[in-house]
Amino acid sequence: MIIANNLTKKFGKLIALNNVSLACNKGECIALIGPNGSGKTTLIKSILGMVVCDSGFITFNGKNIVHDWKYRSNIGYMPQIGRYPENMTIGQLLAMMKDIRKKPSQELDETLIEQFELHKLMHKRMCTLSGGTRQKVSAALAFLFSPEVLILDEPTAGLDPVATEILKEKIVAEKKKGKLILITSHVLSELDDLVTEVIYMQDGILKFHKSFEDLQAITGQVKLSKAIATVMLSIQLEQKIING
Amino acid sequence: MNKIIKYVIIDILRNKIMLAYTVFLLLISVSIFNLEDNSAKGLLSLLNIILIIIPLVSILFSAIYIYNSAEFLELLVSQPLTRKRIWLSVFAGLAISLMISFLIGAGLPILIYEPTAIGVMMTISGVFLSVIFAAIALLAAVNTRDKAKGIGIAILLWLYFSLLFDGLVLFVLFQFADYPLEKIMIGFTALNPIDLSRILILLKMDLSAMMGYTGAVFKSVFGTNIGTIISLLVLSLWMFIPAWLSLRKFNRKDL
Amino acid sequence: MKKNILLILSLSWGTLLPAKTIRVGKNLTITSVQYAINIAFEGDTIRVTSGRYLEKNILIDKKLFLIGENYPILDGEGKYEIISIKASGVLVEGFKIINSGESSIEDFAGIKIYQSRDVVIRNNILENTFFGIYTQYGTNCTIEKNTLTAHNLKEEQSGNGIHCWKSDSMRIIANTVSGHRDGIYFEFVTNSVIWRNTSFKNLRYGLHFMFSDNDAYITNIFQNNGAGVAVMFSKRVKMFHNYFEENWGDAAYGLLLKEIADSYIENNRFTKNTMGIYMEGASRLLMQKNVFESNGWALKIQASCMDVQLTHNNFIGNTFDVATNGSLVLNNFDNNYWDQYDGYDLNKDHVGDIPYRPISMYSMIIEQNPSAMFLFRSFMTSLMDKTEKVIPTLTPENLKDNFPLMKALPL
Numbered sequence: 001m002i003i004a005n006n007l008t009k010k011f012g013k014l015i016a017l018n019n020v021s022l023a024c025n026k027g028e029c030i031a032l033i034g035p036n037g038s039g040k041t042t043l044i045k046s047i048l049g050m051v052v053c054d055s056g057f058i059t060f061n062g063k064n065i066v067h068d069w070k071y072r073s074n075i076g077y078m079p080q081i082g083r084y085p086e087n088m089t090i091g092q093l094l095a096m097m098k099d100i101r102k103k104p105s106q107e108l109d110e111t112l113i114e115q116f117e118l119h120k121l122m123h124k125r126m127c128t129l130s131g132g133t134r135q136k137v138s139a140a141l142a143f144l145f146s147p148e149v150l151i152l153d154e155p156t157a158g159l160d161p162v163a164t165e166i167l168k169e170k171i172v173a174e175k176k177k178g179k180l181i182l183i184t185s186h187v188l189s190e191l192d193d194l195v196t197e198v199i200y201m202q203d204g205i206l207k208f209h210k211s212f213e214d215l216q217a218i219t220g221q222v223k224l225s226k227a228i229a230t231v232m233l234s235i236q237l238e239q240k241i242i243n244g
Numbered sequence: 245m246n247k248i249i250k251y252v253i254i255d256i257l258r259n260k261i262m263l264a265y266t267v268f269l270l271l272i273s274v275s276i277f278n279l280e281d282n283s284a285k286g287l288l289s290l291l292n293i294i295l296i297i298i299p300l301v302s303i304l305f306s307a308i309y310i311y312n313s314a315e316f317l318e319l320l321v322s323q324p325l326t327r328k329r330i331w332l333s334v335f336a337g338l339a340i341s342l343m344i345s346f347l348i349g350a351g352l353p354i355l356i357y358e359p360t361a362i363g364v365m366m367t368i369s370g371v372f373l374s375v376i377f378a379a380i381a382l383l384a385a386v387n388t389r390d391k392a393k394g395i396g397i398a399i400l401l402w403l404y405f406s407l408l409f410d411g412l413v414l415f416v417l418f419q420f421a422d423y424p425l426e427k428i429m430i431g432f433t434a435l436n437p438i439d440l441s442r443i444l445i446l447l448k449m450d451l452s453a454m455m456g457y458t459g460a461v462f463k464s465v466f467g468t469n470i471g472t473i474i475s476l477l478v479l480s481l482w483m484f485i486p487a488w489l490s491l492r493k494f495n496r497k498d499l
Numbered sequence: 500m501k502k503n504i505l506l507i508l509s510l511s512w513g514t515l516l517p518a519k520t521i522r523v524g525k526n527l528t529i530t531s532v533q534y535a536i537n538i539a540f541e542g543d544t545i546r547v548t549s550g551r552y553l554e555k556n557i558l559i560d561k562k563l564f565l566i567g568e569n570y571p572i573l574d575g576e577g578k579y580e581i582i583s584i585k586a587s588g589v590l591v592e593g594f595k596i597i598n599s600g601e602s603s604i605e606d607f608a609g610i611k612i613y614q615s616r617d618v619v620i621r622n623n624i625l626e627n628t629f630f631g632i633y634t635q636y637g638t639n640c641t642i643e644k645n646t647l648t649a650h651n652l653k654e655e656q657s658g659n660g661i662h663c664w665k666s667d668s669m670r671i672i673a674n675t676v677s678g679h680r681d682g683i684y685f686e687f688v689t690n691s692v693i694w695r696n697t698s699f700k701n702l703r704y705g706l707h708f709m710f711s712d713n714d715a716y717i718t719n720i721f722q723n724n725g726a727g728v729a730v731m732f733s734k735r736v737k738m739f740h741n742y743f744e745e746n747w748g749d750a751a752y753g754l755l756l757k758e759i760a761d762s763y764i765e766n767n768r769f770t771k772n773t774m775g776i777y778m779e780g781a782s783r784l785l786m787q788k789n790v791f792e793s794n795g796w797a798l799k800i801q802a803s804c805m806d807v808q809l810t811h812n813n814f815i816g817n818t819f820d821v822a823t824n825g826s827l828v829l830n831n832f833d834n835n836y837w838d839q840y841d842g843y844d845l846n847k848d849h850v851g852d853i854p855y856r857p858i859s860m861y862s863m864i865i866e867q868n869p870s871a872m873f874l875f876r877s878f879m880t881s882l883m884d885k886t887e888k889v890i891p892t893l894t895p896e897n898l899k900d901n902f903p904l905m906k907a908l909p910l
Contacts, residue, residue, distance in 0.1 A: 141319075
């Protein structure tokens with residue numbers, strides 16, 4: 001569904017993406033993992049068209065995204081930090097998004113709005129909301145238009161445990177509907193029940209892209225965090241051998 | 245496009261700084277007209293407000309708004325919208341809000357108390373300057389990633405247009421005092437929207453003085469209908485060129 | 500002998516018998532004005548009825564009263580001087596005099612007085628004449644209630660409205676002059692008065708006044724003339740109660756004073772001129788109770804002026820109150836009202852406690868560099884002016900009103 005080919009992006013001297021290629025398909029739930037500054041966010045932003053790569057290209061459903069902006073109507077994006085115009089109310093923000101997306105109201109998916117109990121807060125201005133509430137708004141927005149692809153950047157950061165559970169259930173539900181879900185997260189334990197694929201990035205390089213099952217088989221670990229740790233160790237070992 | 249503009253305007257008009265700005269303008273202009281028994285002095289104070297305060301507030305407010313909206317802009321970019329549409333919507337929202345504030349705060353009192361050619365020209369200039377400096381702020385903000393640096397640049401730009409440029413002109417005038425510079429001065433006005441607005445207003449306000457020396461040259465150029473139309477076109481260019489340059493930059497910018 | 504008696508009789512007919520009246524008209528026996536003049540005797544009255552008379556040049560060479568009824572038209576057909584007066588005591592009244600000749604060599608006029616005295620020119624309408632009413636070597640003549648209109652577009656092709664040269668004791672009263680080169684022109688005219696005239700839209704000066712001493716001009720209106728009013732090279736001139744209005748342009752002055760001495764300028768109004776008064780080389784002037792309102796520059800006083808006493812005037816709504824070109828000031832500016840004064844009056848004696856400096860740094864800059872008009876009312880120049888007020892550097896130290904009035908004088 002999303003195919004990236006040889007993406008390279010430099011910010012000054014820093015190489016954020018170094019020749020990254022990947023393919024993501026329907027029904028997958030991909031965990032995008034890597035240390036800070038490894039290029040995860042840059043990769044997501046390139047997929048969303050916020051960052052234009054120096055070389056390489058991305059196709060969405062077979063179309064190059066460079067000259068096409070309509071593909072984004074198939075994506076729901078939940079940013080890492082949700083900051084909205086201070087004096088806009090939640091209601092106005094939702095109304096504006098609905099205006100932009102032009103989806104008929106019967107196709108809207110308002111389950112998260114209901115479950116997060118945002119209805120009561122519709123008239124609240126953004127500047128009066130806590131970080132957690134804003135995060136709920138972001139999540140609700142991402143799922144509102146039932147898009148084919150969901151891109152969630154650190155979705156659980158700042159959410160309370162109850163809300164985290166609600167969100168995870170929602171992700172599972174959407175995965176079952178055969179949607180493509182891309183998640184970045186630091187808290188790997190949360191991803192265990194969700195993930196089907198794992199992408200590991202470091203220093204702008206895509207180190208590996210494997211299905212979770214393969215990863216489990218290779219490493220012999222059941223838990224995602226353990227499995228990743230094992231892989232990382234082996235990578236470091238490899239590097240030492242190469243360097244040494 | 246109008247959807248985003250609408251929400252941007254709603255957001256800005258409820259902004260406390262914007263409200264304070266409107267009230268400030270309203271207080272000043274009403275008190276000038278009511279307290280000053282000498283209307284020439286009152287108009288002069290208003291002229292200074294239009295030429296100094298309005299560019300300053302427009303450029304600062306717009307720059308800060310753009311920086312504070314960084315994440316909002318990202319969110320909009322992730323939506324099925326062209327960048328052009330997003331950027332122009334934000335620009336239009338800012339420009340219209342600043343215009344509304346100016347018109348309520350200063351434009352209406354001016355047109356009520358001074359419904360003359362002077363008042364009309366002041367109002368037109370105020371509207372133009374509000375929009376022009378919003379456009380310049382956009383250009384400054386889109387080119388500078390760091391917020392503090394960007395706001396600093398905005399202040400410097402304001403300082404340049406309201407003070408430094410005139411200082412440079414004065415320097416040139418004295419360096420080349422032996423040459424006839426009257427015609428060249430006409431060209432110089434096109435390089436600074438504040439100066440151009442000032443001369444357009446003064447041609448209505450201080451007509452007697454403007455008829456002397458270089459003033460007569462200004463009068464012969466800007467005083468005619470064609471001159472006025474050309475001046476307003478130049479002011480429009482000052483709106484569109486920074487806006488267009490900032491759009492070009494925003495289209496290719498990594499967020 | 501019989502001849503002698505006849506001669507005496509005919510002479511006494513002219514001098515002793517009561518003066519007679521000759522009527523001239525298109526339907527009367529005498530149809531020509533010149534013919535009537537030729538047959539008339541000293542002191543006769545010639546009454547001309549309405550109609551259009553093409554008489555070429557009319558020469559009046561004896562004391563006659565020439566009176567028009569219902570404004571008969573004397574048409575010079577663009578070729579001739581219409582009336583030439585070469586005798587004293589002549590009266591010309593009630594004519595419409597049009598289309599005089601035009602020449603760059605000769606000064607053709609509607610009415611010209613040659614070396615005569617006690618001539619009265621009254622209630623005439625002059626249209627499209629080169630010069631209007633022209634006096635040379637006239638004495639004690641009255642030019643009154645005439646209306647002079649010309650429609651020339653170029654200065655070189657037009658003459659003056661009322662032109663007096665080398666004359667004395669003239670009275671120019673209640674005339675209206677427009678469209679000429681100079682509305683009223685005085686050169687070498689002494690002991691004369693110009694009173695209640697209106698001079699407007701003339702190409703050069705409303706009043707042009709040179710080498711003319713001991714004259715007064717009072718309650719005249721000078722409006723919208725190409726260059727305002729010029730008074731030059733004269734002594735002992737009195738200018739009272741005149742209006743100088745809307746003289747706009749690079750070299751337009753409400754009043755231009757050049758080399759004037761021992762004169763009085765009182766109770767005049769200078770309104771909406773590019774320059775209210777421009778003076779150079781003026782000395783011993785008393786200027787009081789004048790009103791300067793809405794001028795570009797109320798007063799431009801060059802450093803060549805001395806002993807000018809400027810007192811009890813109102814300065815209201817002028818862009819610049821005073822400008823000068825040097826640092827030397829030998830004039831007095833005390834006791835005026837300046838609306839731009841922002842001092843205070845703590846002791847409530849209606850006089851400001853700190854002096855007012857009517858000259859701004861920026862006006863000095865413009866004086867040196869006119870192109871600096873570009874920066875007029877800009878943020879930078881007002882900053883400069885504010886600094887200058889605290890620490891004067893460029894503006895003349897002693898150009899100031901030590902006793903500025905807090906309230907405008909009722910003028």
